[in-house]
Amino acid sequence: MSYKISLCSTISTLCLILFISFNLEAQTKRLKRPKSSVGVSSVDNFVRESFDLYDKVYKYDGYxxxxxxxxxxxxDVLEDALVELTALSENAPNIVSDLDGVGVLKQGKATLQINKAKKALAYSTKTAKELLLGEREHQNKKDDESDANEGNSNNNESTDKKDDNKTSTTPEQVSNVSDNLEVLSKFDFVPGDKLLFFDDFSRDFVGDFPSKWNTNASGEVVKVNGENWFELKPGYGIFFIPDVKDLPEDYSIEFDILTQGVGKNTSSTARLHVILSDNLKFDEGQEHYAQVSLPFGQYGVFNIRAYNFFNGGAGDINSQVKADIRDEVLNQPHISISVTKKRYRLWVNEVKYLDIPRFIQEDKVLNHIKFHINNFKDGEERLFIKNLKVAEGGVDLRRKLMADGKISTNGILFDSGSAKIKKQSYGIIRQISQVLMQDESMALKIVGHTDSDGDDSSNLKLSQARANSVKQALVDVYKINGDRLTTDGKGEAEPVADNSSNEGKSQNRRVEFIRQ
Incomplete structure (x- = not known):
């Protein structure tokens, strides 16, 4: 009997010590990481990655x-975590389907662990955002007051219920977090500042092969919903080559994709290849090339592939990066590529999937861009591209603004005829916000400019509205004091290039930031 009393007393003391220690670390009861794996790789990876991010955010919540x-x-760590949380949350519904055919007991265990991981993701997403906005400490005080009103119960079951309520965000809510501009604030793609090539096919006739491209087969400009797109034709050894020559060391490539007829029966090998090559011939390259391919199959998750070839032989990179971009390729994604000397990065919409430090193994040998598609069913599954933009980069807009007091960029893009900012433009706006945070005495004037399409008065109003949109993004997304920002619109009155060409129009559609 005395042994039992002593044991109970010891356990009670340990529980009290653990409870006190826990409350010193953070205000929210910690979720426990599952101790054993399920044996289904996709589930085990999802649970592990969810709790790795949870542990990271939980530590900062304790701070x-x-x-x-x-x-x-x-x-920076929290911003990176938010991006990872977004991608992981969006994969959660697909993981559930991986349980088909698994035994009942294993399925039950997997379901419990998935649900627990989703709670960890919901907490991590909400908490990371609050921490970045400086609201978490205030929220913890509210939680303390709420706990006090409820009697500060130490009962584990009661605490678990309160935690369930705090993290009851539905999977749908979590998967939509990428639509929140707070998450987009981490999107760090910045396009080059000197335009080298631009083609939106608006000056090509429907049915013709585009005038500024070459091929060894066929393709044509088609009209989709009133806009010209370039349709690439699938086949063996077929390449589509824009008139881009002598790529510099630092540059960016951007384009939009549109698909038709892609579905559950689309082959797992249906891919778009983007190739950096050493020649203008109809092959990948003679001595040097680097290529990345995007998957379009819909019946499973297929990888983004990266492969390089230098000095006549296989290079160091031959990788397959897990990337569930099935929904993206069906919904007109924007592809962004950044090459900075040897470093290669690729984004699909706002998510960065590749960041390879030494993908370009030899300097100044890859001078051309080629496209190739394979294993699309002819006449049934179609792929189109538009708005191919290649620009020389290398200028850090933050340093240029601080040094010169003025920058001009055509990398902030808007919907056609609209002041709505395209999501891929937030990398530049983020850089502007960093300058304003660095120098809190700085005030900026934001000036919008348009090309000459449309009448003068409409363009003047549009340029003003676009400047206002950029200001609002700095205020709403990055919490910059609006009193430090003024706006103006110049319409088409101050062109920097010839409005008779697509390239010139692209340069004239720009936003200026001027120190006041």
Whole structure:
């Protein structure tokens, strides 16, 4: 009997110590990571990655509870975590389908672990956003007051129920977090600032092969919903080559994709290849090339592939990166590629899937861009591209703005005839916000410019509205004081290039930032 009393007393003391220690670390009861795996790789990976991110965010939540301010490195870690949380959350519904055919007991265990991982993701997403906005400490005080009103119960079951309520965000809500501009604030693609090539096919006749391209087969400009798109034709050894020559060391490539007829029966090998090549012939390259291919199959998750070939032999990279972009390729995605000397990065919409430090193994040998598609069913599954833009990069807009007091960029894009900012433009706006955060005394004038399409008065109003949209993004997304920002619109009155060409129009559609 005395042994039982002593044991109970010891357990009670340990529980009290653990409870006190826990409350010193953070205000929210910690979710426990599952101790054993399920044996289904997709589930085990999802649970592990969810709790890895959860542990990271939970640590910073503990700092906030203790009143410790976050430094710049902490903020960067949390911003990166938000991007990872978004991608992981969007994969959650697909993981459930992986349980088909699994035994009942294993399926039950997997379901419990998936649900627990979703709770961890919901907490992590909500908390990371609050921490970045400086709201978490205030929220923890509210939680304390709420706990006090409910009697500060230490019962584990009661605490678990309260945690369930706090993290009851539905999977649908979590999967939509990528639509929140706070998440987009981490999108770090910045296009080159000197335009080298642009083609939206608006000056080509429907039915013709585009005038600024070459091929060894066929393709044509088609009209889709009133806009010209270039349809690529599938086949063996077929290449589509834009008139791009002598690529510099630092540059960006952007284009939009549209598909038709892609569905569950689309082959797992249906791919778009984007190739950086050493020649203008109809092959990948003679001595040097680097290529990345995007998957379009819909019945499963297929990888983005990266492969390089230098000095006549296989290079160091032959990789397959897991990327569920099935929904993206059906919904007109924007592809962004950044090459900075040897480094190669690729984004689909706002998500970065590749960041390879030494993908370009030899300097100044890859001078041309080629496209190739394969295994699309002819006449049934179609792929179109539009708005191919190649621009020389290398200028850090933050340093240029601080040094010169003025920058002009055509990398902030808007919907046609609209002041709605395209999501892929937030990398530049983020850089502007960083300058304003660095120098809190700085005030900026934001000036919008348009090309000459349309009448003068409409363009003047549109340019003003676009400048206002950029200001609003800085205020709403990056929390810049609006009193530091003024706006103006010049319409088409101050062109920097010839409005008779697509390239010139692209340069004239720009936004200026001028230090006041």
């Amino acid at each position: 906030a509870a203790a009143g410790t301010p976050l430094d710049d490195n902490d903020i």
